[in-house]
Every structure is written in structure tokens, then in C-alpha cells.
Amino acid sequence: MARWGDLLRRKAVKPEPEAIGRIKSCVLDVLALPAETALTVNEIACLDPACPGVETVILVMEPGRKTRAYKIARALDAVTKQDIRNALA
Numbered sequence: 001m002a003r004w005g006d007l008l009r010r011k012a013v014k015p016e017p018e019a020i021g022r023i024k025s026c027v028l029d030v031l032a033l034p035a036e037t038a039l040t041v042n043e044i045a046c047l048d049p050a051c052p053g054v055e056t057v058i059l060v061m062e063p064g065r066k067t068r069a070y071k072i073a074r075a076l077d078a079v080t081k082q083d084i085r086n087a088l089a
Helices: 006-011 018-032 081-088
Strands: 038-045 054-061 068-071
Touching: 006 081, 018 054, 018 081, 038 068
Parallel strands: none
Antiparallel strands: 038 054, 054 068
């Protein structure tokens, strides 16, 4: 099991901007969201032993609605369209 110090010393790999754009585009398409919807896509290191180690977190912020969070147990660059569909279902 990794310790805090080990996780903090790991060099973060910056996801490709194209991967972030691809995920945002897919989310907008799958959920048929209005143009004013804000999305964030981040890759995080999960410290919970039950987590896969790295997760992609998608936040959907629609005006007038509570922010929704979706998690995918994969690195951001490895997320597929099917992963997104499954997470949003």
C-alpha cells in the first residue's frame, strides 16, 4: 500500500489537452447539455485503498442545477467513450 509521502513524491503526468477536450465533447453529446453548461475534467490520485490509484473526475455545472460529479476509474488519457457512457448512465 502506498503511503502519503510516496504519493506526494510521484511526478504528476499532465494529461493531453486533446484528451480533456475529447471527454468534454463526449459528455456534452451524451447528456445533450445546453451550451452554457460548464464542465471540468481532472485526473486525481485517489488515496483510498479501495480506489484504483488514479481516477478521472468529471464535474457538470448546469445553471440552476446542483453540480454533478462522475468518476471513472482510469487515467484521463485512457478514458474511452464507453467509459463515459457507463459513468453517466
